[in-house]
Amino acid sequence: MAACLFMLTWALVAGAELRFASYYADHMVLQKGPAGAVLWGYGEPGANVTAMIYKWDNVVMKKMVQGEVSRIWKVVLSAMPQGGPYSIVVRQVYKDDVSNITLRDVYFGDVWLCSGQSNMQMTVSQIFNASKELAQASNFPYVRVFAASLALSEEELLDLPDIDLQWSVPTAENLGHGDFSYFSAVCWLFGRYLYETLQYPIGLVAASWGGTPVEAWSSQRALRKCGLSEDNKSFPASYLDSGPVKYSVLWNAMIHPLLNMTLRGVVWYQGEKNTLMNTDLYNCTFPALIADWRESFHEGSVGQTEQNFPFGFVQLSTYLRVGVDDSFPRIRWHQTADYGYVPNKKMPNTFMAVALDLCDASSPYGSIHPRDKQSVAYRLHLGALAVAYGKHNLTFQGPFPEQVQVDVALKVLNVTYSQSIQLHHMDSKIFEVCCSDPALCKWNAIPIRTASLHTVTLHNLACPDTVTGLRYAWTEWPCEYKQCPLYNMQSLPAPPFISFSHNNPGWVVS
Ligand SMILES: *[C@@H]1O[C@H](CO)[C@@H](O)[C@H](O)[C@H]1NC(C)=O
Ligand SMILES: *[C@@H]1O[C@H](CO)[C@@H](O)[C@H](O)[C@H]1NC(C)=O
Ligand SMILES: *[C@@H]1O[C@H](CO)[C@@H](O)[C@H](O)[C@H]1NC(C)=O
Ligand SMILES: *[C@@H]1O[C@H](CO)[C@@H](O)[C@H](O)[C@H]1NC(C)=O
Ligand SMILES: *[C@@H]1O[C@H](CO)[C@@H](O)[C@H](O)[C@H]1NC(C)=O
Ligand SMILES: *[C@@H]1O[C@H](CO)[C@@H](O)[C@H](O)[C@H]1NC(C)=O
Ligand SMILES: *[C@@H]1O[C@H](CO)[C@@H](O)[C@H](O)[C@H]1NC(C)=O
Ligand SMILES: *[C@@H]1O[C@H](CO)[C@@H](O)[C@H](O)[C@H]1NC(C)=O
Secondary structure, X not given: OHHHHHHHHHHHHHOOOEEEOOOOOOOOEEEOOOOOOEEEEEEOOOOEEEEEEEEOOEEEEEEEEOOOOOOEEEEEOOOOOOEEEEEEEEEEEEOOEEEEEEEEEEEEEEEEEEEEOHHHHOEHHXXXXXXXXXXXXXXXXXXXXXXXXXXXXXXXXXXXXXXXXXXXOOOHHHHOOOOOOOOEHHHHHHHHHHHHHHOOOEEEEEEEOOOOOHHHHOOHHHHHOOOOOHHHOOOOHHHHHOOOOOOOHHHHHHHHHHHHOOOOEEEEEOOHHHHOOOHHHHHHHHHHHHHHHHHHHHHHOOOOOOOOOOEEEEOXXXXXXXXXXXXXXXXXXXXXXXXXXXXXXXXOOEEEEOOOOOOXXXXXXXXXXXXXXXXXXXXXXXHHHHHOOOOOOOOOOOOOEEEEEEEOOOOEEEEEEOOOOEEOOOOOOOEEEEOOOHHHOOOEEOOEEEEOOOEEEEEOOOOOOOOOEEEEOOOOOOOOOOOOOEEOXXXXXXXXXXXXXXXXXXXXXX
């Protein structure tokens, strides 16, 4: 009886419904101009809703939407310059009922979404120099963090089911909450390095889940492009011990709800799980995910998130395991749509952090979880500066081969690179040649003999008659920590590659 009375009273007092969607909260960063930030929430159908941005007591912007028929209201704010703090008041007028809700301490800056599997989830407390990184958190009050909870769904959801970390000013506690929870070290460091260069607010939205394949993060629309459909929705049960593997379930619950917010770009660290499943579809499924996320975020933000927004990713690092096959190098290659570098024709406006030299055999979280996330995030932020922030001059990738010259008689093979190279040591195993039909290759190691500014000379060719293929760093663990043989002058590692003479004009065989 008492409970009923209470509920009745509450209903009378509460009046018309008015609230923000789950991921709009005090301390947040909204996307700055030239895009307009999208704000949405729940209200009374038919009500008039006005959003006002206040700086101190002055209204600096006012936007009204009139009488929307559903219980969802949505306002596209005018493009705002970077900075803050602002308060945003949303007022609803519904017949005689006037109510308002407020976001406080809001900044405008660049909003980046960070997604992927456990290497993206790994928190700041799990990495090298964790205590130093955590102690510095409070020096970056204009980098704001938000983490979605793990959630999966069979249906596309409108809003996030739950939130692990609501928008916050960074502290040692919320950056180091616990293993593989929040806050993502790669995401945090990426945002922090961007802030150090750009000197304006950065908002970081983390939504990742360990042990999950690309298919779980892909919409049905994206999967169909690669010949995957409802019919082959599930993977074998043995994979169910890790994160969810079912098609689209994370897209549905952790990405679809975010489509309506305006973003600057996405960074992604995923692929390990696909070394175990649909490995040779990854050159289709990953580019398809990127294209689909771009289209969907653009559409969901009513055109405010750029159609072709920058998408950065980490190329797989290393893993020590028994019974190795070449699925790790294959995924690394497929991560670039088989080009070896990005951006390329199939992956425009993307950037990549090469991480194959950042191994960590004694990681307490297993060798698949290397602890040097500083170098990963640093290389990733170089890519963002070059691709997303117009510093076209800036080199964010190591040297990639442009030409392979073979002198079969002299048993010499010259590999000429796009950039000046630094030869770390005379490795004898990391280059391998194929002497036969590419479909039947038996790969043979070929040692480095000398190097000049752009060219590595390999000698003692194992092939008696001709050379048909060459590959570099084609193993799970190609070198020790920061000890791969080839770097550029900025100490960025040469990415792995595989190349065949029959379909490559860069080859000269004599
Ligand atoms: C919304 O605003 C319009 C114009 O000011 C007004 O005519 C209308 O009655 C308002 N609707 C509600 C539900 O208050
Ligand atoms: C919001 O509502 C509060 C109390 O209901 C009122 O004092 C305040 O003036 C309102 N603000 C705006 C901007 O309408
Ligand atoms: C998935 O199922 C579709 C429809 O049955 C089929 O055409 C396609 O070959 C399957 N793809 C894979 C990768 O198994
Ligand atoms: C992806 O790689 C596989 C294996 O190398 C190859 O057969 C396939 O044609 C490639 N697909 C695309 C879309 O490039
Ligand atoms: C968010 O965007 C998606 C995709 O365009 C759309 O289906 C959904 O209705 C949008 N939600 C809101 C609240 O506008
Ligand atoms: C950890 O800190 C030491 C001392 O400042 C530094 O030399 C080292 O590079 C740091 N490690 C990483 C991974 O950032
Ligand atoms: C590119 O680099 C050169 C030399 O460092 C510099 O002079 C030039 O201003 C840079 N250009 C751009 C567009 O940043
Ligand atoms: C390879 O490079 C070396 C040293 O730069 C040069 O002497 C040699 O002629 C080159 N050989 C071929 C086949 O290009």
